[in-house]
Amino acid sequence: MNKKKKVVIIVAALFSIGVIAGLFFYDYSIHGNVVTAWAGTLSAFATVAIGVIAFIQNRNQQKRANEQSDLALMPDLYIQTALLERLSGFGNAVFNTVSAAINDNSIPKMSISIDFWFVKGPIVNLKAKEIILEGKKYPFSDKKGETFRNEEIQFRLSLTIPKSTSIKAEYLLVMSYENIYGTKYQKNIRFVVDPLNVISLERAYRV
Secondary structure: OOHHHHHHHHHHHHHHHHHHHHHHHHHHHHHOOHHHHHHHHHHHHHHHHHHHHHHHHHHHHHHHHHHHHHHHHOOEEEEOOOHHHHHHHOOOOOOEEEEEEEOOOOOOEEEEEEEEEEEOOOEEEEEEEEEEEOOEEEEEOOOOOEEEOOOOOOEEEEEEEEOOOOOOOOEEEEEEEEOOOOOEEEEEEEEEEOOEEEEEEOOOEEO
């Protein structure tokens, strides 16, 4: 549980305690009977608790529904690894291409290319959002995203990124795209550039 959720829970708990205490003393001041005041307070608490439980159940059901939908409909990217895939892409003049460059003109830059395949397409409005190096974010120029329909054709990501002084520097690339129904996803990719090597492709997730 992250810090933000903990704060929300604590505030909600304190608010609930304050409301319950207020209801108790209000009822007691009118009727002058502790039993009646306590019964009214418990009734109010039960109503609130049922509402909270219903809200949590609905949220969990929606989350499970989203997960099931993503399993069936979420496009995802992967690096060609199998020999057969590498041979099918080797020397292939047909490439979909996505180009992006960082906005910062005050730093040294370098160009790289990474080749991807995708599954569960089409992929809609795919673009590189930002590159993160040593904790600093560098946004890419805001260009129109690309749509890819044929899963049998790989695409080449051509990037202009900041040049690090360390040959072992790790980059985090953040990409965004949609499925054909407009659901938005994000994909994070970690890599080093000397030599170019993709360390990990994190699982895409809904945003």
